[in-house]
Amino acid sequence: MSETHTATILLTKEDPAPVKLRNMEFSSPYLLVCDHAGRKIPQSLGDMGVPASDWNRHIAWDIGIAEVARHISDFLKAPLVEQAYSRLVIDCNRKPGHRGSIPEVSDGTIIPANKGLSAEERHAREEGIFWPYHQAIEYEADIRGTIILIALHSFTPVYQQQERPWHLGVLHNRNPVFALEFIKQVEQLSDGPWIVGSNEPYILTDENDYTIPRHAEASARPYLELEIRQDLIDAPEGQRLWAARIAEVIEKTRTALSQEPSK
Ligand SMILES: [Zn+2]
Known part of the structure; x- marks a missing residue:
């Protein structure tokens, strides 16, 4: 019995908590979530047998996205739930x-x-x-009532020798109202052109995603799943710049939708 029990313990008090929270004191129309923000490893797993150089690659985390998410959280005064551990330990999406x-x-x-x-x-x-991460999102979404869930990710500029031209990708499946309006608002910006992909470089599916299907689509909650190209946000200046731009478009999108006459 004791062996089985020992084998089920992953985190100890030496390990950081899996869920990081920011700006939770604010009442906001948004809840930000960042599935691939961190690259911590539980001490019990060592380096997982993965060379140090690979821990700097996108396979370990979404490069740049934690900093962008924190800036957006600060600009919008919106709560942010981040995952601290690497997606190589377990992928929270x-x-x-x-x-x-x-x-x-x-x-x-x-x-x-x-x-x-x-x-x-x-x-x-x-x-x-x-589960602690998804329980935190569910709890925050439920106690805050009507919120727009915003999931933030980043993608590699080149994949399998193919250049990816988009600055941003907006992923949507069911209930795409907020996503489609966000794309429209980006296209109307005067400091563009940004290349914004609709369901690029990925599509949003029940099979390959978890966070948006579970916390937004299942309850018909409005959402935005945003992908940002990593070379734009791999240094502090770009992280701040793109966070400011994205925060502004998020606000424009919400305003535009709230002004639409109801049918
Ligand atoms: Zn991601």
Whole structure:
């Protein structure tokens, strides 16, 4: 019994909490979430057998997005829920059990610590990191009533030798009203042109996403899932600049939708 029990403990008091909160004291029409903000590793997993150079790659986290999310949170005075741990430990935008949830390989890199996990080891990742994060989002969304959920991510400028031209990608599936208005507002900006992809470089699906389907689409809550190209936000200046631009468009989008005559 004691062996089984020990194997299920992932985080100790030496490890940081999985959920990071910011600006929670503000009452805001928005709730910001950042699934891939962090790249912490539980001490019990060491370096997971992954070389140090790979911990700087996009496979470990969404480069630049934590800083952008914090700036947007400060500009809008909106609460932000961030995941502290690397998506190589467990991906918080994949349903538990999905093949990408605890990836054995990520963009060509083998993740030795994720090979052949027992059910208990998977369960420990879910209980220690995945569920506390999603419970925090659910709690904050519920107590705040009518909010717009904003999920922030970043993407690599080149993938499989293909250049990705978009500055921003807006992902949407069910109930795309806020997303489509956001795209319209970007296209109307005078300091453009920004290239904004609609469902680029990814599409939003129940299969490959978790956060928006679970916390927004399931309850018909308005949402924006935004992807930002990493080379624009890999340094402090760009992080602040793009956060300011995005915060402004988010506000314009909300204003435009609130002024539409109801049908
Ligand atoms: Zn991401």
